[in-house]
Amino acid sequence: MNYLEREYAGGVLTDLDEIRRLTAMHQAELLAFQRHLNVHRYPDGPFRILSRTVEKQIDCTACANCCRATQVSLSDLDVGAIARYLGIEPREVIRQYTIPDPEDSRGRVLRQTKSGCIFLDQNLCMVYEARPRACRDFPHLAGGGRSLGGRIPSIFKRAGMCPIVYNVLDAYKKLIGYHPARRLTGVA
Numbered sequence: 001m002n003y004l005e006r007e008y009a010g011g012v013l014t015d016l017d018e019i020r021r022l023t024a025m026h027q028a029e030l031l032a033f034q035r036h037l038n039v040h041r042y043p044d045g046p047f048r049i050l051s052r053t054v055e056k057q058i059d060c061t062a063c064a065n066c067c068r069a070t071q072v073s074l075s076d077l078d079v080g081a082i083a084r085y086l087g088i089e090p091r092e093v094i095r096q097y098t099i100p101d102p103e104d105s106r107g108r109v110l111r112q113t114k115s116g117c118i119f120l121d122q123n124l125c126m127v128y129e130a131r132p133r134a135c136r137d138f139p140h141l142a143g144g145g146r147s148l149g150g151r152i153p154s155i156f157k158r159a160g161m162c163p164i165v166y167n168v169l170d171a172y173k174k175l176i177g178y179h180p181a182r183r184l185t186g187v188a
Ligand code: SF4
Pocket: 058, 059, 060, 061, 063, 064, 065, 066, 067, 138, 139, 161, 162, 163, 164, 165
């Protein structure tokens, strides 16, 4: 167990209602923190280590909110993987499980039901081993080569819907010694 794991063991907030409430209540503070990170170019390493540490503390099968609240874009590779997993043709995956991407006329997204993604069963993914890249990488904290500064806006957008993101941002404030009052008086 590293020092971050010791620091955050058992200390994460996972109640989605409470996370939504706190995020809405502290919008201005979150925006100020986002601006602070945009201006100060912190190294990526500690953020990545912290993200992995918090991810280990949170059970996604007890949450599954991203499977309910996000739209999943599919690549041809994703469609092929799901087709092999289900033992059907890729065109059948497209026909049965996808709709046109409302934001990209050439793309497809997974169909949704009233409960979220069409592959969501209770809190479990029925195609987990073959789930799309976007699902495997969610909540995209590692960044795939993009700098921390470049991915800050998209990370902050997920603070109110993903317990991992919420807790990482909260813990990162402590890690870098950020405090709104000190920031305003120019001490940090
Ligand atoms: S990635 Fe975030 S929103 Fe998705 S299940 Fe895990 S904690 Fe919940």
